[in-house]
Amino acid sequence: MRTAGLRLDRGPQLDVPLRYFLTAPLFGVAAGLLLSWRGAALLRTPWHPHTIALAHLVTLGVLTMVMLGALHQILPVVVGAEVPGARWSRLLHPLFSLGVLGLAGGLLLDSPRLLLPALLLLAGSLLPLLAQVGVGLLRGAGHSPALQLLRLALLACAGTVALGLLFGLGHALGRWPLPRQAGLPLHVFWSLGGWVGALIAGVGMTVLPMFYLAPPFSRGAALAILTALAAMLVAAPAVLFVTDGRAWLLLPLACGAAALAVFSGEAWRILRARRRKLSDVSLRYWQGGLAGAWLTLALAVAAVLSPDPRWVLAFGVVYLTGFADAVLNGMLTRIVPFLVWMRRFSHVAGKTPVPLLRGLLPPRHAARQQVCHGAAVLLLAAAALTGADLLTRVAGLAFALANGYLWANLWHATRFRPAPTPHAGPAQGALGAGPAAGDSRHQVPVGGPDSVLD
């Protein structure tokens, strides 16, 4: 084991993960509003530039945004090493955000003048971010399947970004360096299966036992997921560039489906066997996300059996929102209040009154937000399957509302700060029997009337 320099880092400064976590729901709002504005035209084929713009608002703006923040935060816990130069996120995060906006705008307006700088921004932000996380992962101790999945996810993301940049340039300049028929599906395999799938699997293996006192993933299941995803990432380019038959696509698809089936089944099993039987919103989000994974598998089968592109669209919509986004919503609901608590209050816990986690993000608001998200997923799935214009617009609004509500919840949690002096009266919901701190000019009252949601 590598021991030199091992410090068990505290993790990055609070603003580093929070900037990603708080930006992601805003891109979700943008995606929902775009869908609501353009309606069913965006859900006719996966390959229309406007549909691709919508997809990237979700995959880059929401999912990748959250996952980058999560990687910064989780590395010190799982490998004992920080992402080096994490403070550079203060520059790279806005560049990345602008890049995503520019990419969506360029595709929607069919404007190479917007698309080219956007691609430059994406390359200039994502590649350094991936390199930083990669160095952290390589420096870290351990060889667990969860850690290998994180490494696999990062490789897949690098490949996805490289392909995406090539296609973006091709679209902007009208020249295609790779055969599109092969490259586009490969981009999808590596992004949805490799980047999103492997990362959620690796993070899930890490946090489910931790958050819910569940038993660990069995080694057999963990290795099966890792093997199936690795096989998918290798099989996809082999099949797409060597063969020209649609039937061969079933091979990487089957590998990805097997990984998703094993992951969702094993995650469900350990959650059922958890020692802490109490339920909360983040747990219900995980359960909902796993149900979304099973629905995704059913839609994948339908997409294989039927030539109707609506099955493919529904598959993508449910995978991205009903599985990946649901799981990430649950994680944010749990992690953001905890990070705020850890960074701002843990060092004074037991000495002065500090807020409780449920004071930072009241469970009733988290529960209502989850209802909004669940309704949005169902509406989106129905819209993708029916192609009904009004339903699509309503689904878009529901998705925007769910993301707006999530943002408000997270923002509420981040407003709490410790009091500068320990002299005022007790604060409702505060932790500590002694006198509460409370200079209202500097402190957001703990659970008090100033809070956004109470």
Next chain:
Amino acid sequence: MTSQHLQLDAAHSDESLGRLSSAFAALAPGDTLILETLAHPRKLTRRFSEAAWGQFDWIPLAESGGRWRVEVRKRDTPGPACISAFLGEDHRRCDGFYAEAEEAARANDAARAAERFARFELCLLRHMAMEEEGLFGELDKRMGFAGEGPTSLMREEHEQLRGLLARLRDRLEAGDLVSFADVCETLLLLMEQHNMKEEEVLYPLMDEAFAGEEEALLKQLVTF
């Protein structure tokens, strides 16, 4: 699974060790013995370990006015052979006691919540003492960490956990089970991310640093 009781007035005598050994020998694998002593059973534990190492779990359940109550479970599988397995198993034990205490509080069962919390508190405090007094100092010395190593953050988090345990005790004594359960949730997340850092990074480091000395160290730790 059955459980027997054994009360020992003189915890350290040869007679006490004999009675404990006989009672333990009569247990079937998986069965437990509830041992009550009038003083900390450290010396008894040490001597019992020499005779039955790897065959039992030693789980202090309660301490009050110098009296100790310990669960001695006869293992049906060999005991942990390395530090990471031993301390990881102890984490799971703390988790189990925690879950029972929180569940009792949510069910508004004050008596059960108090009893289960006492178990959890004792288990967690003992676990932290094993690490701080039995391992961290020596690890720092051997790895040349000089107070800057991975143990410094762990000690800090132990202090935070102790602070939250004290708050929980206050809430319980005030009869405020709702608030108790709310504080529990905060402690849970702090404890679990702490445990994960230890299990993923620190314990493997300890296994490496103390290779070849595991049994002697574990026999020392079990007496805490």
